[in-house]
Amino acid sequence: MPDVGPAPFPDDVPIVPLVVIDYGLIKRREISEIDKLWEAATHSGFWYLKNYGPEEAIDGMFAMGEETMDLPLEEKMKFTQGTEGRSFGYKFAEANAVDEHGTPENVEYINISREDALAWPDVVHRTYPETVVARMENTIIPFVRQSMEVNGTLIDVLNDKLGLPEGTLAGKHAPDMHSGSEARTIKSPKNQNVSDSKVLLGAHTDFGSLTFLHHRIIGGLQVMLPGSEEWKYVKPIPRHAICNIGDALHIFSGGILISSLHRVVPPPKAQAAHERWSVVFHSRPGDHVVLEALSEKSEAIAKAVATAPPGQSSIGSTAGEWYARRMKNRLLVNRKGRETYLASAGTEHNTSVY
Numbered sequence: 196m197p198d199v200g201p202a203p204f205p206d207d208v209p210i211v212p213l214v215v216i217d218y219g220l221i222k223r224r225e226i227s228e229i230d231k232l233w234e235a236a237t238h239s240g241f242w243y244l245k246n247y248g249p250e251e252a253i254d255g256m257f258a259m260g261e262e263t264m265d266l267p268l269e270e271k272m273k274f275t276q277g278t279e280g281r282s283f284g285y286k287f288a289e290a291n292a293v294d295e296h297g298t299p300e301n302v303e304y305i306n307i308s309r310e311d312a313l314a315w316p317d318v319v320h321r322t323y324p325e326t327v328v329a330r331m332e333n334t335i336i337p338f339v340r341q342s343m344e345v346n347g348t349l350i351d352v353l354n355d356k357l358g359l360p361e362g363t364l365a366g367k368h369a370p371d372m373h374s375g376s377e378a379r380t381i382k383s384p385k386n387q388n389v390s391d392s393k394v395l396l397g398a399h400t401d402f403g404s405l406t407f408l409h410h411r412i413i414g415g416l417q418v419m420l421p422g423s424e425e426w427k428y429v430k431p432i433p434r435h436a437i438c439n440i441g442d443a444l445h446i447f448s449g450g451i452l453i454s455s456l457h458r459v460v461p462p463p464k465a466q467a468a469h470e471r472w473s474v475v476f477h478s479r480p481g482d483h484v485v486l487e488a489l490s491e492k493s494e495a496i497a498k499a500v501a502t503a504p505p506g507q508s509s510i511g512s513t514a515g516e517w518y519a520r521r522m523k524n525r526l527l528v529n530r531k532g533r534e535t536y537l538a539s540a541g542t543e544h545n546t547s548v549y
Protein backbone atom coordinates (compact mmCIF):
# COMPACT_ATOMS: atom_id res chain seq x y z
CA MET A 196 0.00 0.00 0.00
CA PRO A 197 1.45 3.41 -0.87
CA ASP A 198 2.28 5.68 2.07
CA VAL A 199 -0.50 8.23 1.94
CA GLY A 200 1.27 10.41 4.48
CA PRO A 201 0.45 11.08 8.09
CA ALA A 202 -3.02 11.93 9.22
CA PRO A 203 -3.56 15.58 10.14
CA PHE A 204 -3.48 16.63 13.78
CA PRO A 205 -6.98 15.82 15.13
CA ASP A 206 -9.28 18.70 16.00
CA ASP A 207 -10.97 16.99 18.95
CA VAL A 208 -8.13 16.77 21.48
CA PRO A 209 -7.42 19.47 24.08
CA ILE A 210 -4.83 21.93 22.80
CA VAL A 211 -3.03 24.73 24.54
CA PRO A 212 -3.72 28.10 22.91
CA LEU A 213 -0.27 29.59 22.39
CA VAL A 214 0.31 33.04 20.97
CA VAL A 215 2.24 33.42 17.68
CA ILE A 216 5.23 35.76 17.88
CA ASP A 217 6.70 37.22 14.68
CA TYR A 218 10.47 37.08 14.99
CA GLY A 219 10.90 39.67 12.23
CA LEU A 220 8.97 42.19 14.33
CA ILE A 221 10.91 41.28 17.48
CA LYS A 222 14.18 41.82 15.62
CA ARG A 223 12.97 45.30 14.67
CA ARG A 224 12.03 45.83 18.33
CA GLU A 225 8.34 46.51 17.56
CA ILE A 226 6.86 47.42 20.93
CA SER A 227 3.51 45.68 20.47
CA GLU A 228 5.22 42.42 19.48
CA ILE A 229 7.59 42.66 22.44
CA ASP A 230 4.56 43.13 24.69
CA LYS A 231 3.02 39.94 23.27
CA LEU A 232 6.26 38.06 23.88
CA TRP A 233 6.44 39.39 27.44
CA GLU A 234 2.87 38.31 28.14
CA ALA A 235 3.64 34.77 26.94
CA ALA A 236 6.99 34.56 28.74
CA THR A 237 5.47 35.67 32.05
CA HIS A 238 2.29 33.56 31.88
CA SER A 239 2.72 30.27 30.02
CA GLY A 240 6.44 30.39 29.19
CA PHE A 241 5.57 28.91 25.76
CA TRP A 242 4.85 30.53 22.38
CA TYR A 243 4.97 29.83 18.65
CA LEU A 244 7.60 31.71 16.67
CA LYS A 245 7.33 32.47 12.95
CA ASN A 246 9.66 34.22 10.47
CA TYR A 247 12.76 32.87 12.18
CA GLY A 248 14.70 32.50 8.93
CA PRO A 249 15.59 29.74 6.48
CA GLU A 250 14.33 26.20 6.90
CA GLU A 251 17.30 24.40 5.26
CA ALA A 252 19.37 23.72 8.35
CA ILE A 253 16.27 22.60 10.27
CA ASP A 254 15.35 20.17 7.45
CA GLY A 255 18.97 19.01 7.55
CA MET A 256 18.69 18.32 11.30
CA PHE A 257 15.63 16.09 10.70
CA ALA A 258 17.61 14.23 8.00
CA MET A 259 20.71 13.96 10.24
CA GLY A 260 18.48 12.47 12.95
CA GLU A 261 17.08 9.82 10.61
CA GLU A 262 20.54 8.95 9.31
CA THR A 263 21.86 8.66 12.86
CA MET A 264 18.96 6.61 14.26
CA ASP A 265 19.29 4.22 11.28
CA LEU A 266 22.81 3.28 12.42
CA PRO A 267 23.08 -0.08 14.22
CA LEU A 268 22.46 0.27 17.97
CA GLU A 269 25.96 -1.02 18.65
CA GLU A 270 27.42 1.85 16.62
CA LYS A 271 25.22 4.47 18.33
CA MET A 272 26.18 3.09 21.75
CA LYS A 273 29.82 3.96 21.05
CA PHE A 274 28.71 7.59 21.44
CA THR A 275 26.45 7.23 24.47
CA GLN A 276 26.07 10.05 27.01
CA GLY A 277 27.50 7.97 29.84
CA THR A 278 26.25 7.90 33.42
CA GLU A 279 27.73 11.02 35.00
CA GLY A 280 25.07 13.50 33.93
CA ARG A 281 26.66 14.61 30.68
CA SER A 282 24.20 15.20 27.91
CA PHE A 283 26.20 15.35 24.68
CA GLY A 284 26.06 12.22 22.54
CA TYR A 285 23.49 9.46 21.98
CA LYS A 286 20.63 8.74 24.38
CA PHE A 287 19.16 5.25 23.89
CA ALA A 288 15.40 4.88 24.12
CA GLU A 289 15.04 3.44 27.64
CA ALA A 290 17.90 5.33 29.33
CA ASN A 291 15.77 7.57 31.57
CA ALA A 292 12.87 7.12 33.98
CA VAL A 293 9.65 8.98 33.18
CA ASP A 294 8.35 8.73 36.73
CA GLU A 295 9.26 7.84 40.31
CA HIS A 296 8.36 4.16 39.69
CA GLY A 297 11.21 3.88 37.21
CA THR A 298 9.03 3.44 34.09
CA PRO A 299 11.43 3.78 31.14
CA GLU A 300 11.25 6.50 28.53
CA ASN A 301 10.82 5.62 24.89
CA VAL A 302 12.52 8.27 22.78
CA GLU A 303 16.06 8.16 21.43
CA TYR A 304 18.04 11.25 20.58
CA ILE A 305 21.37 12.66 19.58
CA ASN A 306 22.74 15.78 21.29
CA ILE A 307 25.49 17.90 19.76
CA SER A 308 27.26 20.46 21.90
CA ARG A 309 27.19 24.09 20.77
CA GLU A 310 30.89 24.39 21.54
CA ASP A 311 31.79 21.25 19.54
CA ALA A 312 29.89 22.67 16.55
CA LEU A 313 31.47 26.14 16.85
CA ALA A 314 35.01 24.77 17.27
CA TRP A 315 34.70 22.11 14.55
CA PRO A 316 36.97 20.35 13.49
CA ASP A 317 38.52 20.81 16.94
CA VAL A 318 36.91 18.78 19.71
CA VAL A 319 35.84 20.64 22.85
CA HIS A 320 33.73 18.03 24.64
CA ARG A 321 33.48 14.83 22.59
CA THR A 322 33.27 13.14 19.17
CA TYR A 323 30.07 12.10 17.33
CA PRO A 324 28.81 9.37 14.94
CA GLU A 325 29.82 9.58 11.27
CA THR A 326 26.30 10.75 10.33
CA VAL A 327 26.82 13.84 12.50
CA VAL A 328 30.34 14.45 11.24
CA ALA A 329 29.12 14.27 7.63
CA ARG A 330 26.61 17.05 8.28
CA MET A 331 28.64 19.21 10.62
CA GLU A 332 29.45 21.92 8.08
CA ASN A 333 26.31 21.98 5.97
CA THR A 334 23.68 21.35 8.66
CA ILE A 335 24.76 21.42 12.29
CA ILE A 336 26.94 24.52 12.35
CA PRO A 337 24.32 26.58 10.41
CA PHE A 338 21.53 25.26 12.70
CA VAL A 339 23.50 26.12 15.83
CA ARG A 340 24.29 29.62 14.51
CA GLN A 341 20.69 30.27 13.47
CA SER A 342 19.37 29.04 16.82
CA MET A 343 21.90 31.12 18.76
CA GLU A 344 20.86 34.21 16.83
CA VAL A 345 17.16 33.66 17.43
CA ASN A 346 17.48 32.69 21.09
CA GLY A 347 20.06 35.43 21.70
CA THR A 348 17.71 38.09 20.32
CA LEU A 349 14.78 36.84 22.41
CA ILE A 350 16.97 36.69 25.52
CA ASP A 351 18.18 40.28 24.88
CA VAL A 352 14.58 41.48 24.62
CA LEU A 353 13.62 39.69 27.85
CA ASN A 354 16.75 41.12 29.50
CA ASP A 355 15.60 44.66 28.72
CA LYS A 356 12.00 44.00 29.79
CA LEU A 357 13.32 42.67 33.11
CA GLY A 358 15.11 45.99 33.62
CA LEU A 359 18.54 44.36 33.60
CA PRO A 360 21.56 46.33 32.36
CA GLU A 361 22.05 45.75 28.64
CA GLY A 362 23.71 42.43 27.82
CA THR A 363 23.47 40.98 31.35
CA LEU A 364 21.79 37.73 30.29
CA ALA A 365 23.79 37.53 27.05
CA GLY A 366 26.95 37.62 29.17
CA LYS A 367 25.80 34.48 30.96
CA HIS A 368 25.50 32.64 27.62
CA ALA A 369 28.69 33.86 25.91
CA PRO A 370 29.76 31.48 23.11
CA ASP A 371 33.31 31.16 24.46
CA MET A 372 32.05 29.58 27.71
CA HIS A 373 31.70 25.85 28.22
CA SER A 374 27.98 25.22 28.57
CA GLY A 375 25.25 22.63 28.22
CA SER A 376 23.92 24.38 25.09
CA GLU A 377 23.13 21.78 22.47
CA ALA A 378 21.35 20.85 19.24
CA ARG A 379 19.16 17.75 19.42
CA THR A 380 17.10 15.51 17.11
CA ILE A 381 14.57 13.20 18.80
CA LYS A 382 12.82 10.11 17.44
CA SER A 383 9.73 8.51 19.01
CA PRO A 384 8.74 5.12 17.60
CA LYS A 385 5.43 4.52 15.86
CA ASN A 386 2.58 2.27 17.02
CA GLN A 387 3.09 2.48 20.76
CA ASN A 388 0.07 0.28 21.61
CA VAL A 389 -1.29 3.54 22.73
CA SER A 390 -2.88 4.14 26.00
CA ASP A 391 -3.46 7.77 26.84
CA SER A 392 -1.30 7.53 29.91
CA LYS A 393 1.81 6.21 28.11
CA VAL A 394 4.60 8.76 28.35
CA LEU A 395 7.48 8.68 25.86
CA LEU A 396 9.54 11.59 27.23
CA GLY A 397 8.97 12.25 30.91
CA ALA A 398 7.46 15.45 32.30
CA HIS A 399 10.13 18.07 32.88
CA THR A 400 10.90 21.73 32.90
CA ASP A 401 13.80 22.57 30.61
CA PHE A 402 17.17 22.73 32.37
CA GLY A 403 18.50 25.82 30.65
CA SER A 404 17.33 29.24 29.50
CA LEU A 405 15.46 29.10 26.21
CA THR A 406 14.40 26.29 23.88
CA PHE A 407 13.85 26.58 20.11
CA LEU A 408 11.82 23.52 19.03
CA HIS A 409 10.64 22.26 15.64
CA HIS A 410 8.04 19.65 14.67
CA ARG A 411 6.49 18.81 11.34
CA ILE A 412 2.85 17.80 11.49
CA ILE A 413 2.99 14.97 14.03
CA GLY A 414 1.95 16.06 17.52
CA GLY A 415 2.75 14.55 20.92
CA LEU A 416 4.17 17.46 22.92
CA GLN A 417 1.95 18.33 25.89
CA VAL A 418 2.19 21.24 28.30
CA MET A 419 0.78 21.69 31.81
CA LEU A 420 0.37 25.40 32.37
CA PRO A 421 0.94 26.91 35.81
CA GLY A 422 -2.17 26.61 37.95
CA SER A 423 -3.59 23.81 35.79
CA GLU A 424 -3.68 20.07 36.42
CA GLU A 425 -4.42 19.20 32.82
CA TRP A 426 -2.04 18.14 30.06
CA LYS A 427 -2.85 19.76 26.73
CA TYR A 428 -1.31 19.15 23.33
CA VAL A 429 0.69 21.70 21.42
CA LYS A 430 -0.65 21.55 17.88
CA PRO A 431 2.19 21.60 15.33
CA ILE A 432 1.82 24.45 12.82
CA PRO A 433 3.96 24.26 9.67
CA ARG A 434 6.94 26.65 9.72
CA HIS A 435 6.17 27.73 13.27
CA ALA A 436 8.78 26.88 15.88
CA ILE A 437 7.87 26.55 19.54
CA CYS A 438 9.89 28.44 22.14
CA ASN A 439 9.85 27.93 25.85
CA ILE A 440 11.52 29.34 28.92
CA GLY A 441 13.67 27.01 31.04
CA ASP A 442 14.67 26.93 34.70
CA ALA A 443 17.69 29.21 34.39
CA LEU A 444 15.67 32.21 33.14
CA HIS A 445 13.00 31.43 35.75
CA ILE A 446 15.64 31.60 38.47
CA PHE A 447 17.57 34.63 37.11
CA SER A 448 14.28 36.55 36.86
CA GLY A 449 13.20 35.78 40.43
CA GLY A 450 10.26 33.76 39.09
CA ILE A 451 8.96 36.45 36.70
CA LEU A 452 9.64 34.29 33.63
CA ILE A 453 7.75 30.99 33.65
CA SER A 454 9.34 27.58 33.08
CA SER A 455 6.38 25.27 32.37
CA LEU A 456 6.20 21.49 32.68
CA HIS A 457 5.97 19.55 29.44
CA ARG A 458 6.30 15.97 28.17
CA VAL A 459 5.93 13.86 25.03
CA VAL A 460 3.19 11.23 24.65
CA PRO A 461 2.30 9.13 21.56
CA PRO A 462 0.90 11.28 18.75
CA PRO A 463 -2.86 11.69 19.09
CA LYS A 464 -5.32 9.30 17.41
CA ALA A 465 -4.45 8.22 13.84
CA GLN A 466 -1.13 10.07 14.03
CA ALA A 467 0.09 7.42 16.50
CA ALA A 468 0.73 5.09 13.53
CA HIS A 469 3.68 7.32 12.58
CA GLU A 470 7.13 7.98 13.92
CA ARG A 471 7.51 11.34 15.56
CA TRP A 472 10.56 13.54 15.10
CA SER A 473 11.58 16.80 16.69
CA VAL A 474 14.55 19.10 16.32
CA VAL A 475 15.61 21.24 19.24
CA PHE A 476 18.18 23.82 20.29
CA HIS A 477 18.65 24.32 24.01
CA SER A 478 20.37 27.57 25.08
CA ARG A 479 21.90 27.11 28.51
CA PRO A 480 24.10 29.36 30.65
CA GLY A 481 27.84 28.78 30.94
CA ASP A 482 28.60 25.85 33.25
CA HIS A 483 30.19 28.05 35.92
CA VAL A 484 27.34 30.61 36.00
CA VAL A 485 25.59 30.65 39.40
CA LEU A 486 21.82 30.24 39.27
CA GLU A 487 20.37 32.98 41.45
CA ALA A 488 17.87 35.81 41.15
CA LEU A 489 19.55 38.91 39.69
CA SER A 490 17.96 41.16 42.32
CA GLU A 491 20.93 43.48 42.60
CA LYS A 492 20.74 44.30 38.91
CA SER A 493 17.03 44.90 38.47
CA GLU A 494 14.43 46.59 40.64
CA ALA A 495 11.70 44.47 39.07
CA ILE A 496 13.50 41.26 40.01
CA ALA A 497 14.26 42.57 43.52
CA LYS A 498 10.57 43.39 43.94
CA ALA A 499 9.48 39.97 42.67
CA VAL A 500 11.81 38.30 45.17
CA ALA A 501 10.69 40.57 48.04
CA THR A 502 6.99 39.98 47.41
CA ALA A 503 7.17 36.24 46.70
CA PRO A 504 5.49 33.89 49.17
CA PRO A 505 7.74 32.76 52.03
CA GLY A 506 9.73 29.57 51.61
CA GLN A 507 11.72 30.41 48.53
CA SER A 508 15.46 30.29 48.56
CA SER A 509 18.25 31.11 46.21
CA ILE A 510 19.39 27.99 44.30
CA GLY A 511 23.05 28.93 44.44
CA SER A 512 24.27 25.95 42.40
CA THR A 513 26.03 26.53 39.11
CA ALA A 514 24.25 25.85 35.83
CA GLY A 515 26.62 22.93 35.24
CA GLU A 516 25.81 21.36 38.62
CA TRP A 517 22.07 21.95 38.21
CA TYR A 518 22.07 20.33 34.90
CA ALA A 519 24.28 17.31 35.77
CA ARG A 520 22.16 16.60 38.87
CA ARG A 521 18.95 16.61 36.86
CA MET A 522 20.36 14.41 34.10
CA LYS A 523 22.12 11.93 36.34
CA ASN A 524 19.13 11.28 38.56
CA ARG A 525 16.83 10.52 35.62
CA LEU A 526 19.15 7.77 34.34
CA LEU A 527 17.78 4.33 35.22
CA VAL A 528 21.29 2.96 35.56
CA ASN A 529 21.77 5.28 38.56
CA ARG A 530 18.38 4.49 40.12
CA LYS A 531 18.34 3.42 43.75
CA GLY A 532 14.66 4.06 44.33
CA ARG A 533 11.97 6.70 44.20
CA GLU A 534 14.34 9.25 45.73
CA THR A 535 16.62 9.11 42.68
CA TYR A 536 13.84 10.32 40.40
CA LEU A 537 12.75 12.96 42.92
CA ALA A 538 16.33 14.26 42.99
CA SER A 539 16.06 15.04 39.26
CA ALA A 540 13.49 17.78 39.85
CA GLY A 541 13.72 21.25 38.36
CA THR A 542 11.77 24.33 39.37
CA GLU A 543 8.40 22.62 38.90
CA HIS A 544 7.86 21.44 42.46
CA ASN A 545 8.19 24.84 43.98
CA THR A 546 7.58 27.60 41.54
CA SER A 547 8.67 30.10 44.15
CA VAL A 548 12.14 28.60 44.49
CA TYR A 549 14.81 30.86 43.05
Ligand SMILES: O=C(O)CCC(=O)C(=O)O
Pocket residue numbers: 379381401408415416457458459472473475
Ligand atom coordinates in the same frame (compact mmCIF):
# COMPACT_ATOMS: atom_id res chain seq x y z
O1 LIG B 1 10.05 16.58 21.32
C1 LIG B 1 9.45 17.52 21.84
O2 LIG B 1 8.45 18.02 21.35
C2 LIG B 1 9.90 18.09 23.17
C3 LIG B 1 11.35 17.92 23.46
C4 LIG B 1 11.74 18.46 24.80
O3 LIG B 1 10.93 18.76 25.64
C5 LIG B 1 13.17 18.68 25.10
O4 LIG B 1 14.05 18.34 24.28
O5 LIG B 1 13.46 19.23 26.19
Ligand SMILES: [Fe+2]
Pocket residue numbers: 399400401406457
Ligand atom coordinates in the same frame (compact mmCIF):
# COMPACT_ATOMS: atom_id res chain seq x y z
FE1 LIG C 1 11.85 20.05 27.13
